[in-house]
Amino acid sequence: MAHQIKNAAVIGSGVMGSGIAAHLANIGIPVMLLDIVPELSAEEKAKGLNPEDRKVRNRLAEGALKGMLKQKPAPLASKENLALITPGNLEDDLDKLKDVDWIIEVIVENLDIKKALYEKIDHVRKEHAIVSSNTSGISIEAMAEGRSEGFKKHFLGTHFFNPPRYLKLLEVIPTKETSKEVLDFMIRFGEDKLGKGVVVAKDTPNFIGNRIGTYGLLVTLREMMNRGYSVGEVDSVTGTLIGRPKSATFRTLDVVGLDTFVHVARNVFDKTEGEEKEVFRTPDFLLKMVENGWLGAKSKQGFYLKEGKEISEIDPETLEYSPQKKLKAPSVEMAKQQKGTSGKLKTLVYADDRAGELLWNILAPTLIYSAEKVGEIADDIVSIDNGMKWGFGWNQGPFEVWDAIGVKKSVERMKEEGRDIPAFVNSLLDAGGESFYKEEDGQELYFDGEGYKPVPVNEKEINLKKWKERNGVIMKNSGASLIDLGDGIALLEFHSKGNSLGPDVIQMLDKSLDEVEKNYKGLVIANQGKNFSVGANLGMILLEAQDDNIFELEFMIRMFQDTMMKIRYSRKPVVVAPHGMTVGGGAEMTLPAAHIQASMETYMGLVETGVGLIPGGGGNVSLYRKTLEGMPNGIEPDYVDVAAKVFETIAMAKVSMSGEEARENNFLGLCDSVSVNPDHQIYDAKQAALALSEAGYKPPAKRTVRVSGEPGYAAMLIGAEGMHLSGFISDHDLKIAKKLAYVLAGGKVPYGTEVDEQYMLNLEREAFLSLVAEPKSQQRMQHMLVKGKPLRN
Numbered sequence: 001m002a003h004q005i006k007n008a009a010v011i012g013s014g015v016m017g018s019g020i021a022a023h024l025a026n027i028g029i030p031v032m033l034l035d036i037v038p039e040l041s042a043e044e045k046a047k048g049l050n051p052e053d054r055k056v057r058n059r060l061a062e063g064a065l066k067g068m069l070k071q072k073p074a075p076l077a078s079k080e081n082l083a084l085i086t087p088g089n090l091e092d093d094l095d096k097l098k099d100v101d102w103i104i105e106v107i108v109e110n111l112d113i114k115k116a117l118y119e120k121i122d123h124v125r126k127e128h129a130i131v132s133s134n135t136s137g138i139s140i141e142a143m144a145e146g147r148s149e150g151f152k153k154h155f156l157g158t159h160f161f162n163p164p165r166y167l168k169l170l171e172v173i174p175t176k177e178t179s180k181e182v183l184d185f186m187i188r189f190g191e192d193k194l195g196k197g198v199v200v201a202k203d204t205p206n207f208i209g210n211r212i213g214t215y216g217l218l219v220t221l222r223e224m225m226n227r228g229y230s231v232g233e234v235d236s237v238t239g240t241l242i243g244r245p246k247s248a249t250f251r252t253l254d255v256v257g258l259d260t261f262v263h264v265a266r267n268v269f270d271k272t273e274g275e276e277k278e279v280f281r282t283p284d285f286l287l288k289m290v291e292n293g294w295l296g297a298k299s300k301q302g303f304y305l306k307e308g309k310e311i312s313e314i315d316p317e318t319l320e321y322s323p324q325k326k327l328k329a330p331s332v333e334m335a336k337q338q339k340g341t342s343g344k345l346k347t348l349v350y351a352d353d354r355a356g357e358l359l360w361n362i363l364a365p366t367l368i369y370s371a372e373k374v375g376e377i378a379d380d381i382v383s384i385d386n387g388m389k390w391g392f393g394w395n396q397g398p399f400e401v402w403d404a405i406g407v408k409k410s411v412e413r414m415k416e417e418g419r420d421i422p423a424f425v426n427s428l429l430d431a432g433g434e435s436f437y438k439e440e441d442g443q444e445l446y447f448d449g450e451g452y453k454p455v456p457v458n459e460k461e462i463n464l465k466k467w468k469e470r471n472g473v474i475m476k477n478s479g480a481s482l483i484d485l486g487d488g489i490a491l492l493e494f495h496s497k498g499n500s501l502g503p504d505v506i507q508m509l510d511k512s513l514d515e516v517e518k519n520y521k522g523l524v525i526a527n528q529g530k531n532f533s534v535g536a537n538l539g540m541i542l543l544e545a546q547d548d549n550i551f552e553l554e555f556m557i558r559m560f561q562d563t564m565m566k567i568r569y570s571r572k573p574v575v576v577a578p579h580g581m582t583v584g585g586g587a588e589m590t591l592p593a594a595h596i597q598a599s600m601e602t603y604m605g606l607v608e609t610g611v612g613l614i615p616g617g618g619g620n621v622s623l624y625r626k627t628l629e630g631m632p633n634g635i636e637p638d639y640v641d642v643a644a645k646v647f648e649t650i651a652m653a654k655v656s657m658s659g660e661e662a663r664e665n666n667f668l669g670l671c672d673s674v675s676v677n678p679d680h681q682i683y684d685a686k687q688a689a690l691a692l693s694e695a696g697y698k699p700p701a702k703r704t705v706r707v708s709g710e711p712g713y714a715a716m717l718i719g720a721e722g723m724h725l726s727g728f729i730s731d732h733d734l735k736i737a738k739k740l741a742y743v744l745a746g747g748k749v750p751y752g753t754e755v756d757e758q759y760m761l762n763l764e765r766e767a768f769l770s771l772v773a774e775p776k777s778q779q780r781m782q783h784m785l786v787k788g789k790p791l792r793n
C-alpha cells in the first residue's frame, strides 16, 4: 500500500516533541501533541480546578504550545501554524491515535517507559500507521520487542536533531523487521516533505552523528587536559578555521547542555567494551560541572561564563574562570591565508607547532574511529560524512577531511606513531586508491571497501558549484554568472561579497534578461551562498554620496529601478528563489518576479531606513502593488489602509523570519511558493519557470495603480509624528518617514488617483537621492559598514 501522511501525533511535549510538532505544523500537517496527565498543582488547586479538568489534564502539552510562541530561534515558521497543533493527554486522547497516519514517540529516554507506551499504541493504531521513535540511542529493536507483527513492520527510528526546524539531519533507523516500503517511504517523506537531509543509520548506540560526534568531542577534551591547552585555545582552532561551526568545540557543548552531553556519552560507555568504552568515559571535571549545575547556556555558565561584555573560560583543573584565550601559532596565520577548508586543514595538521599538534591529535583518532565504524553504524562513508555535515555543521565529513589532508601521507604518520590502521583504510591503499572519493567522467564515486561506487544522485539536488565545474557558464563578470540549467532554463547567480548588488550584478542581470529573451524559456535568479543578498552595495553608494556625485547616483538608481522593472516585464518568466537574508535590494529584486520560490528559511525585509534611506530599486512600488494584489477580489480596497500597512513594514524595517511570514507581510503573494528542503529550492524554481513557460507565459500588462494621496499621507504622518512625540523615533527617523509616506501616498494627489508605475518610481528616486545627501543618513551608512549594525541618530 502506498503510504501517505495526512496527519500525525507527537507523544511527549518536551524540548524535542514540541519542536517536532512545530515543524510538522510548518509543513502543513495537522498534529496532535500528547503528554502525560500531571498532578494537580497548588496553583491550580487555589484556582478551584480539580484533577478532572481538561485544563489540568492537558497542562503539559498546552504549556508546550505557549512555549512555542516564546522560544528562540522560533520553532514555528508562522505563529498561525499553531492552529494546526491540538494539545491533549495520553489518557483521554489515546483512542484518537486510531485515526493517525504517523505516531512519533518523543518521551523520556527510558526503555521500559517507552515499551509500555508502545504496547498501548499497538492496540489502537490503524493498520498502516507508521510508528517511530526519536530516541537518541536506545535500540530500536529492543523497543519493538513483544509487539505485533504489523507494528514491527511499521516501526522505525526517526532521530531529529535539536532544534528540529533548523537542524538538517534526520537519521532514519530501520530494524530487521521494518518493511522496506515503510523505510523507503520515510526516506522520501523526510527529504521531500520534512525538508531534511536523511541518512539511514544502523541500530547501534547513538546511531551515526552522535557516535562519531561524541567521540570527537571526548578526544578533544582529553587532548586539552593531557597537553595543557585551554578551553578558549581549543575553540580558536576547532571552529571556522577547520570548516566547523563558529561555536567550535566548547561553545557547542555549552549550547547542547553539558547534562545532555554526559547522558549521550554514557549511553555508548554502557554499551561498548574495551578501549572504545574508555574513550566514552566522562572526565571527572565534567561530571563535577554538571553536579554544580554549570550546564552551559541554559544555566548561563558552563565552559564559558559571560559577565557583561567579558567572556571567561573555565580551567578544567581548578574549575575557576579566567579571561578567554586564543591559540597563537604560525600555522594558524598560515592557514588563514589558504583558500577553502581543505587547504587550511593541510597546512594545520602537518605543522610542527602547538596548533598543528592539537589538530593532528584530535583528527587522527577521529578519522580512524570513523573508518572502523563503516559497516557497523552505517552502510557507507557517504552516510557518515553526511551525518557529520548535516548534524554537526561540519563543512566536510571525516572521509572528506581525510582526502583533504592526503590519505597516504597521513596513514604513514599514523603508522609511525603506532596507531592501528583500520582494515577499511588498508583495503583502499592496497587497491592502489589514493582517496575515499574521486571523480570519473563527471561522476562522483566513493570507496565502499572493495571498489568505487557512484555517489547516489538526487535530481532534485542541484549543486551550483559542481554544476559550473561540469558545464561552465554562459557568461560572467565580477559580480554574477549566467548558467545554463538545462531544459531551456538559465540561472543567474550572484557571487559578490555577501551577494551585495552593485553595478556589476545589475549589468549582468540586464544582459541575462536579454539573453533569456532570445535563447531560453525562462530565468531563475538564485544562489547557494549563505544569504541570497544583503542588499545594495552600500560602500559604493556612500562613496558617491560623500563625493557629492549626485549625477552618478541618479544614474545608478535609475538603472537599478529600470532593471527591476525589466524583471517584471520580461517576456520570459523570471523566477526568483531567495533564501537566508534577503534584505534591501535583495528583496527589491525578488518582488517583481513572475514567481517567487522562497526557502522556508527566508529572512526578507526592506530595511533601508536603518541606513537612513528608503528603498530605491522599485521596492516601495512593488510592495504596494503586491499588497494591493493580495486584497480580496471584487471589493474596492481602502487605499489608506494598504499604504499604511506597507508604510509600517518599510518604516520599521520589518524582516520576516520565514518564507511563510514573508507571505504574511505581502512580500510573497498567493501564487508564490516556499521550498521546505533548501537543497531542492533551485530544482523547484526551475520547475516553476518551466511550468510558467509551458502554460504560455505572458508578462503582466503595464497597469496603473490607485493611491491613497493626501489622506493617506496625512494618516501615515500622524502615526509617525505620534511616535516622534513620544520619543520612539528620532528627528531623522521622522524625516525619513515623511519621505517614505510621500512616495507611498503617490504624492500630493486626491484619494484614489490612478497613477502609473513610472510616476511612483520617480517619486521614489527623488526621495532616495535627497536622503542620500543627508549627513545623518551618511553617518548611518558609515556605521553599518564599519560596525555591521544600525545607528540610531
Ligand code: NAD
Pocket: 012, 013, 014, 015, 016, 017, 035, 036, 060, 106, 107, 108, 109, 110, 113, 117, 134, 135, 136, 137, 159, 160, 161, 162, 260
Ligand atoms: P524532555 O525531558 O524535554 O521531554 C520528555 C517528555 O517525556 C516530556 O514531555 C515528559 O512529560 C514526557 N514523559 C515523562 N515521563 C513520561 C511517561 N512516563 N510517559 C510518557 N511521557 C512521559 O526530553 P527531550 O529532550 O525532548 O527528549 C525526548 C526524546 O528525544 C528522548 O528519547 C531523547 O533521547 C530524544 N532526543 C533528544 C534530543 C535533545 O537534544 N534533547 C535530541 C534528539 C533526540
